[in-house]
Amino acid sequence: xxxxNPEIDHxxxxxxxxxxxxxxxxxxxxxxxxxxxxLVDYEGRPDDVDARIGRADHAQVTSKDLFxxxxxxxxxxxxxxxxxxxxxxxxxxxMALFWHNHFATAYSKLTxxxxxxxxxxMLAFKPGALRGPQGQLELIRQYALGNFRxxxxxxxxxxxxxxxxxxxxxxRTKPQENxxxxxxxxxxxxxxxxxxxxVYAAARVFSGWNLRESQGYNRTDMNAYQEFVxxxxxxETSDKTFSFxxxxxxxxxxxxxxxxxxxxxxxDLITALAVHPETARRLARKFWGFFISEIxxxxxxxxxxxxxxxxxxxxxxxxxVRHILSSPWFNDPSMHxxxxxxxxxxxxxxxxxxxxxxxxxxxxxxxxxxxGQLLFEPPNxxxxxxxxxxxxxxTMLARTNFAATLAASQKESLGAEFESAGQTPQALFQVxxxxxxxxxxxxxPQQALMSYLQSGAGxxxxxxxxxxxxxxxxxxxxxxxxxxx
Amino acid sequence: MRVSRRIFIRDGVATVTxxxxxxxxxxxxxxxxxIPSRRLVVxxxxxxxxxxxxxxxxxxxSYYSRRPSIAVPAGQVLQVGSDAAGRALGLHPRLGGLVxxxxxxxLALVQRTGYANSSRSHFEAGDIWGTANPQSYTGSGWLGRxxxxxxxxxxxLAAWNTTGxxxxxxxxxxxxxxxxxxxxxYTYASPNRGSVALEERAAAQLMASNPxxxxxxxxxxxxxxxxxxETLDRVAQATAYTPTVQYPNNGFALALRxxxxxxxxxxxxxxFWVQTGGYDTHAQQGQGGGGGYAALMGTLGDGxxxxxxxxxxxxxxxxxTVIVYSEFGRRISENGSNGTDHGAAGVMMALGGMVRxxxxxxxxxxxxxxxxxxxxxxxxxFETDFRSVYAKLLDQWLGVNSVxxxxxxxxxxxxxxx
Numbered sequence: 001x002x003x004x005n006p007e008i009d010h011x012x013x014x015x016x017x018x019x020x021x022x023x024x025x026x027x028x029x030x031x032x033x034x035x036x037x038x039l040v041d042y043e044g045r046p047d048d049v050d051a052r053i054g055r056a057d058h059a060q061v062t063s064k065d066l067f068x069x070x071x072x073x074x075x076x077x078x079x080x081x082x083x084x085x086x087x088x089x090x091x092x093x094x095m096a097l098f099w100h101n102h103f104a105t106a107y108s109k110l111t112x113x114x115x116x117x118x119x120x121x122m123l124a125f126k127p128g129a130l131r132g133p134q135g136q137l138e139l140i141r142q143y144a145l146g147n148f149r150x151x152x153x154x155x156x157x158x159x160x161x162x163x164x165x166x167x168x169x170x171x172r173t174k175p176q177e178n179x180x181x182x183x184x185x186x187x188x189x190x191x192x193x194x195x196x197x198x199v200y201a202a203a204r205v206f207s208g209w210n211l212r213e214s215q216g217y218n219r220t221d222m223n224a225y226q227e228f229v230x231x232x233x234x235x236e237t238s239d240k241t242f243s244f245x246x247x248x249x250x251x252x253x254x255x256x257x258x259x260x261x262x263x264x265x266x267x268d269l270i271t272a273l274a275v276h277p278e279t280a281r282r283l284a285r286k287f288w289g290f291f292i293s294e295i296x297x298x299x300x301x302x303x304x305x306x307x308x309x310x311x312x313x314x315x316x317x318x319x320x321v322r323h324i325l326s327s328p329w330f331n332d333p334s335m336h337x338x339x340x341x342x343x344x345x346x347x348x349x350x351x352x353x354x355x356x357x358x359x360x361x362x363x364x365x366x367x368x369x370x371x372g373q374l375l376f377e378p379p380n381x382x383x384x385x386x387x388x389x390x391x392x393x394x395t396m397l398a399r400t401n402f403a404a405t406l407a408a409s410q411k412e413s414l415g416a417e418f419e420s421a422g423q424t425p426q427a428l429f430q431v432x433x434x435x436x437x438x439x440x441x442x443x444x445p446q447q448a449l450m451s452y453l454q455s456g457a458g459x460x461x462x463x464x465x466x467x468x469x470x471x472x473x474x475x476x477x478x479x480x481x482x483x484x485x
Numbered sequence: 486m487r488v489s490r491r492i493f494i495r496d497g498v499a500t501v502t503x504x505x506x507x508x509x510x511x512x513x514x515x516x517x518x519x520i521p522s523r524r525l526v527v528x529x530x531x532x533x534x535x536x537x538x539x540x541x542x543x544x545x546x547s548y549y550s551r552r553p554s555i556a557v558p559a560g561q562v563l564q565v566g567s568d569a570a571g572r573a574l575g576l577h578p579r580l581g582g583l584v585x586x587x588x589x590x591x592l593a594l595v596q597r598t599g600y601a602n603s604s605r606s607h608f609e610a611g612d613i614w615g616t617a618n619p620q621s622y623t624g625s626g627w628l629g630r631x632x633x634x635x636x637x638x639x640x641x642l643a644a645w646n647t648t649g650x651x652x653x654x655x656x657x658x659x660x661x662x663x664x665x666x667x668x669x670x671y672t673y674a675s676p677n678r679g680s681v682a683l684e685e686r687a688a689a690q691l692m693a694s695n696p697x698x699x700x701x702x703x704x705x706x707x708x709x710x711x712x713x714x715e716t717l718d719r720v721a722q723a724t725a726y727t728p729t730v731q732y733p734n735n736g737f738a739l740a741l742r743x744x745x746x747x748x749x750x751x752x753x754x755x756x757f758w759v760q761t762g763g764y765d766t767h768a769q770q771g772q773g774g775g776g777g778y779a780a781l782m783g784t785l786g787d788g789x790x791x792x793x794x795x796x797x798x799x800x801x802x803x804x805x806t807v808i809v810y811s812e813f814g815r816r817i818s819e820n821g822s823n824g825t826d827h828g829a830a831g832v833m834m835a836l837g838g839m840v841r842x843x844x845x846x847x848x849x850x851x852x853x854x855x856x857x858x859x860x861x862x863x864x865x866x867f868e869t870d871f872r873s874v875y876a877k878l879l880d881q882w883l884g885v886n887s888v889x890x891x892x893x894x895x896x897x898x899x900x901x902x903x
Contacts, residue, residue: 112769112777113769165767166767166768166822166824168822169768169820169821169822169824170821170822171821173821174820174821174822175820175821176767176768176820176821176822176826177767177820177826177827178767178768178826181605181606181827185606191606191608191609196605196860199605294702295701295702338702340702340706370649370666370667370670371649372649372650379650379762380531380532380607380762380765381607382607382608385650388702388705389650389651390650391705391706391709392646392649392650392651392662392663392664392709393661393663393664393665393671393709393712393713393716394649394663394664394665394666394667394670394671394713395649395650395664396706396709396710396713397670397671397672397673397713397717398670400673400674400689400710400713401498401670401672401673401674404498404674404675404676405498405674405676407676408498408676411676439703442695442697444691444692444694444695444696445691445692445695448688448689448691448692449688449692451688452684452685452688455681455684456681467677467681468681470676470677471675471676471677471681471682471684471685473676474675474676474685475685475688475689475692478689479689479692480692480693480695480697480703480706480707480709480710481703483706484702484703484706
């Protein structure tokens, strides 16, 4: 059994990526309310995770040559996974994952447009050594619990988004509908709350929201970059009428504006979409699935109360998430293990619970793709198919085979660690379950696990403990019970 | 049944395959029910295929005036004759492989397929094509409901999905469809080897057999796990196939190659799902018949030609039908970025040894005001209900009654592709 109380374990699985043996002491005597504050008010925790990359007592990274997560996508993927495993601000990384799915932007299209270096930089560049605007991941980490309206506005000016949804080509004479449609359908109100003519109007609203290249731009230069520009001459200036209100006075029409003032059109539209009650409800439903349950439909009372917090706070997300994590729905024991782990969640939690000694996060890269969640490569702008959609025979095998890879890598360390504690099969089972925390087992899997261990009981020595501990870790992490969080 | 044991070791991880001696790799169920002779391969073009540049109405002046940059020049199209309305048509220049099949009389091109009030949302439209229901597009898919009609128990490989996620069309009330995106990782791996690894595999299989009553989500994951373990040895057999032709080296063609292997090795799957993406060509579609869209067409045409040739060489063309579709067509007028936005009616294709090839339906007149258009003449209006093509496939190819599966009789007006 886990060493923490079930509510804390639940909280750390949902608002983080589980708990490693080293972190147990931090939470052992904490009340649930204190743990919620610990996670939500994460500015109180140091943001030092990137500085710990390369430490021998952390998970490792592997690179083709110099580790360059600002400009190499595979390195960026490892850095993000490293953050999930080792951050002191787990909810920030968890929300970044949520927003990455919400504003799903794929590296492959950016590469086709701008080459691999610029594509990685647009997605993952963390300001510091190089020039240029921060990458999209840093934007969503910055706004992880920030203001949603501001986040959508920043997203409309984000270089990766401008390439991904073709805003870079949106001009006065040939408005581009891609971003205008998706900002309504996927980022805010949802499919039933806008019309085709709204799509045309939204395209015109964002005309002139384009990109410009840095001086002497060369896509293979790590200091080169593209940045947002409002091209006033490419903005279509006539008025734009929508099927929903844009202004608090009820007006549905963005007025005709001069070219130089026309950028306000987009600010007005995004503000109207952000405060639209259907956006509030849609976010509440998405948060229900992310934090509460994918088994039960969203409780209408939850949706309305969460939407109200969102609207009353002026589209701030932090109070919304605090509300959710403190709510009776969240702490209802029947909601424990009522979500299907996203592959990235699954991998990060497995590493935290089983161990990372000499384990390179690069070994998770190909398996994550096979599980259906290559980071920075969502299948389309709608994000990943969540919930039961993660599971097929192929993706399940990818999960269980990752469990084998991880268990194989930790075989010696698990064997050494459990040599004294695992002096009988039963003792090994108990000590492993104190750190690897699947949903409760029924008798069939429980007996299958025990009889697997008992098969080695005839020669139960340290070599047998090493062998069976790895096999047990593989079976636990590969179990259906472990896929639920 | 003789069982041999093969264990491959890489990176400390052993792969455990139970090698089955032929022909035992057919499951007992598949053997008992007889091997189905007819297979349907569905090729889904994700993103909304620009049908007007797939099958080009190259004598329509509006095609050129509304697509000044991205139109395929008349001199480049691969002519396939004229349709019933007398409109001269040609396939995209990179679809040479499909022209070969067309000239053999085994490729049907069904123009202007769709439905009334076409959705322009990828997700809604994808679900509509998947469920075959424009009004209520949640729940099971049309192929899933076909699988529901098969006699119980259903073989775990009755359908074979080559993508990682289960598409709406294959969602079934009773039958889980295995997803086999990569044959090389469709294996059971263990941190140990030898008898300990086999014990572990047996334990995993036993754990997955837990019905988990009262916990349906756990039961679902268990059933997925069980389906994986039960199918992986047969899949390993199918992927050991050596084709008769060289397939292009891309994911689409390699998926088709795996499908060919499963068909040739008589694994017993009736329905295969293959997907290729990148069709959401809002920008940089390419000028004058080249560029990004041409690359898509090359991938599609070359892959299908390799597959068709391979299957024909194996003498199995008459047992195989391929259909190709996408969630919608695209706007008629190009946008400002040499691309096209979301539109309405599209083009469906069917190919195979029993397909009656030819041009079905009529091309739209692209002149503004034409009755063959909709949305203020922005988009192509549908002429053939896509469900009538499904009905044809169900009734005349898969041999089941389409009416309950499609929740209606859509046989009227179906193109006579068989």
